[in-house]
Amino acid sequence: MEPYRIKAVEPIPTTTRQQRVSALDRVGYNLFGLRAEEVMIDLLTDSGTGALSAAQWAAGVAGDESYAGSRSFHRFREAVEELTSYPHILPVHQGRAAERVLFSALLAPGRITLSNTHFDTTRANVELSGCQARDLPCPRARNLHSPEPFKGDIDLDGLAAQLRGPDASRIALVIMTLTNNGEGGQPVSMDNLARASALCREHGVPLFLDAARFAENAYLVTQCESAYRGHSPTDVAREAFRLADGCLMSAKKDGIVHIGGFLGLRDEALARRCELTLIATEGFPTYGGLAGRDLEMITQGLTEALDPRYLRSRAEAAAHLAALCRGTGVRLVEPPGLHALYLDAGHLLPHIAPHRFPGHALACALYVEGGIRSVELGSLYLGKEDSNGDPVVSAPYELLRLALPRRTYTRTHLDHVGQSLEAVVRNKDRVPGYRIVEDAPLLRHFRARLEPV
Numbered sequence: 210m211e212p213y214r215i216k217a218v219e220p221i222p223t224t225t226r227q228q229r230v231s232a233l234d235r236v237g238y239n240l241f242g243l244r245a246e247e248v249m250i251d252l253l254t255d256s257g258t259g260a261l262s263a264a265q266w267a268a269g270v271a272g273d274e275s276y277a278g279s280r281s282f283h284r285f286r287e288a289v290e291e292l293t294s295y296p297h298i299l300p301v302h303q304g305r306a307a308e309r310v311l312f313s314a315l316l317a318p319g320r321i322t323l324s325n326t327h328f329d330t331t332r333a334n335v336e337l338s339g340c341q342a343r344d345l346p347c348p349r350a351r352n353l354h355s356p357e358p359f360k361g362d363i364d365l366d367g368l369a370a371q372l373r374g375p376d377a378s379r380i381a382l383v384i385m386t387l388t389n390n391g392e393g394g395q396p397v398s399m400d401n402l403a404r405a406s407a408l409c410r411e412h413g414v415p416l417f418l419d420a421a422r423f424a425e426n427a428y429l430v431t432q433c434e435s436a437y438r439g440h441s442p443t444d445v446a447r448e449a450f451r452l453a454d455g456c457l458m459s460a461k462k463d464g465i466v467h468i469g470g471f472l473g474l475r476d477e478a479l480a481r482r483c484e485l486t487l488i489a490t491e492g493f494p495t496y497g498g499l500a501g502r503d504l505e506m507i508t509q510g511l512t513e514a515l516d517p518r519y520l521r522s523r524a525e526a527a528a529h530l531a532a533l534c535r536g537t538g539v540r541l542v543e544p545p546g547l548h549a550l551y552l553d554a555g556h557l558l559p560h561i562a563p564h565r566f567p568g569h570a571l572a573c574a575l576y577v578e579g580g581i582r583s584v585e586l587g588s589l590y591l592g593k594e595d596s597n598g599d600p601v602v603s604a605p606y607e608l609l610r611l612a613l614p615r616r617t618y619t620r621t622h623l624d625h626v627g628q629s630l631e632a633v634v635r636n637k638d639r640v641p642g643y644r645i646v647e648d649a650p651l652l653r654h655f656r657a658r659l660e661p662v
């Protein structure tokens with residue numbers, strides 16, 4: 210059972226099918242355009258959508274709002290250094306700001322970054338720096354439905370080949386995303402991380418963790434990697450941070466806060482360079498775009514996120530929803546992780562071609578059916594069409610992500626999701642595809658307008 214009870218509640222809006230149909234039409238069939246009160250169960254993201262604990266609220270009230278030298282910053286800095294071992298901790302307003310600040314100091318046009326899989330903002334920030342982001346997911350990740358663990362690993366042979374290959378001198382850094390959000394939320398094993406770390410050290414290339422879901426990754430390591438059975442998630446997380454030269458953190462995930470993040474660095478000279486961008490674009494280094502209360506809430510949230518009872522109940526909630534989805538005949542990326550389920554929309558809706566966006570079609574159908582908001586991870590996100598709408602690039606898979614906000618929804622909410630999915634599956638042949646009528650040059654899935662075809 211959940212190791213907490215509920216103390217503050219927020220009403221869930223009720224909408225009719227007709228209201229949802231017209232809302233969808235109004236926003237150009239892009240769920241990012243909906244108003245929150247048009248959504249009943251919001252599984253768009255697990256980012257910044259978790260419930261704060263009483264201890265976090267209390268810590269927030271005690272926050273010190275001094276512009277410089279805030280007490281809250283020093284508590285935060287010490288707690289984060291204790292966890293990560295990085296002596297230089299720069300607070301930022303969220304994960305992508307950490308990316309921008311780090312890349313301003315480490316990247317120059319023409320350089321290359323390698324990753325198990327770059328998250329979309331990470332890739333966008335690399336590309337905005339005039340650089341190239343190369344993903345090296347392990348070959349096992351290609352088999353979406355196999356139950357083997359750690360399909361979030363980096364391809365070590367691919368990494369070695371890149372580090373020794375003709376472009377080696379242009380490789381600026383390696384980023385390990387824990388868990389691997391772009392590859393179905395699959396975890397990274399400590400064995401893989403240690404080997405990647407050794408390769409990076411051998412070649413003198415810095416290794417950074419994208420640590421947004423470091424606690425969930427650590428929990429899955431304690432469950433699935435035999436050398437770590439019986440270890441605590443905290444011990445595993447500590448060891449993971451020690452294998453890298455620094456981290457990029459969106460505290461909106463495993464910090465369980467509504468806003469916040471940080472950059473952790475071992476290298477003092479690099480930290481000084483990052484500070485320049487931080488001051489110019491985020492804020493003075495003792496607040497970095499956050500209020501003192503946010504820093505306090507992160508400090509407390511990082512501890513709560515590592516509680517094994519909380520992590521177990523989160524895994525069980527994901528397993529519960531996974532069982533409901535499988536019961537409808539929908540195939541999932543297996544095994545289910547903790548922060549989200551990824552539904553194989555391409556398999557469910559074979560009558561919709563990739564450039565008609567089956568994942569997005571399923572998202573729209575699920576919204577109309579049950580007021581549930583989710584997000585496509587397929588050709589709307591990764592694909593490209595020519596001016597006639599004909600496909601140029603298609604995504605490798607057509608997925609729909611149901612993200613699970615932390616401590617926010619109960620099992621009955623998840624049951625509603627299962628029932629709505631079942632209703633969609635019953636009429637799946639009638640689900641239409643979509644075409645883009647208004648595009649955007651970067652991260653198009655956020656802003657594109659579409660229409661059913």
Ligand code: F0G
Nearest residue numbers: 254256303304305328390419421459461
């Ligand atoms: N890295 C990973 C792995 C992420 O999942 C995210 C955000 C970020 C970096 C960027 O952090 O949002 O604080 O700027 N992921 C959210 C999601 C948005 O829905 O998966 P941010």
